[in-house]
Amino acid sequence: IADNSDKVADYVASYTIQRINDFGPTKERPFVLGLPTGSTPLKTYQRLIQAFREGRVSFKHVVTFNMDEYVGLPRDHPESYHSFMKNNLFSFIDVPQENINILNGNAPDLLAECQRFEDKIVAYGGIDLFLGGIGSDGHIAFNEPGSSLASRTRVKSLNQETIAANARFFDNDISKVPTMALTVGVGTIMDARTVVIIATGAGKAPAVAQCVEGSVSHAFPVTQLQHHRSMVLCVDEDATLDL
Numbered sequence: 001i002a003d004n005s006d007k008v009a010d011y012v013a014s015y016t017i018q019r020i021n022d023f024g025p026t027k028e029r030p031f032v033l034g035l036p037t038g039s040t041p042l043k044t045y046q047r048l049i050q051a052f053r054e055g056r057v058s059f060k061h062v063v064t065f066n067m068d069e070y071v072g073l074p075r076d077h078p079e080s081y082h083s084f085m086k087n088n089l090f091s092f093i094d095v096p097q098e099n100i101n102i103l104n105g106n107a108p109d110l111l112a113e114c115q116r117f118e119d120k121i122v123a124y125g126g127i128d129l130f131l132g133g134i135g136s137d138g139h140i141a142f143n144e145p146g147s148s149l150a151s152r153t154r155v156k157s158l159n160q161e162t163i164a165a166n167a168r169f170f171d172n173d174i175s176k177v178p179t180m181a182l183t184v185g186v187g188t189i190m191d192a193r194t195v196v197i198i199a200t201g202a203g204k205a206p207a208v209a210q211c212v213e214g215s216v217s218h219a220f221p222v223t224q225l226q227h228h229r230s231m232v233l234c235v236d237e238d239a240t241l242d243l
């Protein structure tokens with residue numbers, strides 16, 4: 001628990017940098033990093049960019065896997081997760097293009113695309129560190145309430161709460177928000193060696209309380225992480241209000 005969202009981002013960025021540097025990645029043995037979108041990780045990304053500019057970390061031998069992507073949104077749409085990652089992180093660091101993995105929500109065969117993604121994670125030996133946020137309804141990535149806690153990367157329809165929450169990115173027009181997404185599964189996230197979940201602000205307090213104190217249930221998928229052997233929940237004071 002840190003005082004505010006700036007301090008949370010300081011911690012998550014330093015932790016990520018330390019993990020990468022301690023690992024000492026090479027071309028043959030890259031560090032595999034899972035990444036989220038959303039407003040929560042933005043401050044962390046700014047600090048990672050800063051650290052790269054100051055020579056404190058390199059992403060040359062880091063391979064990234066993003067958690068999710070909307071279905072049917074053109075890749076260059078400003079709200080696609082491809083655009084988000086490019087505009088908020090990838091354009092400013094030295095991660096090679098071929099090391100970046102983001103699900104293709106426009107693939108002709110979405111099921112094959114999900115399988116390809118899972119296979120690629122396995123081919124890299126699994127995810128070393130997965131960063132994530134929490135949806136106010138307890139979703140992680142786009143694993144909405146009701147998701148199997150053993151789920152793998154798949155197509156998921158978004159629930160009304162998530163669509164409404166994300167309307168702010170689509171001119172506050174619910175009809176413009178995609179209704180489906182590709183997402184890593186809860187099981188995919190559970191397989192990562194370490195998972196770091198970030199939640200900041202009073203709006204996330206009920207979700208944080210469920211995540212920490214609620215029963216493990218598919219009604220609130222992030223609770224499954226209580227079973228993870230190495231999960232770090234990074235929150236600010238405001239997000240602890242309901243604990």
Ligand code: GLP
Nearest residue numbers: 036038039040133134135141142
């Ligand atoms: C989206 C993303 C999630 C993210 C959530 C919370 O639904 N798919 O990965 O955790 O939003 O977003 P925010 O950080 O903006 O609250």
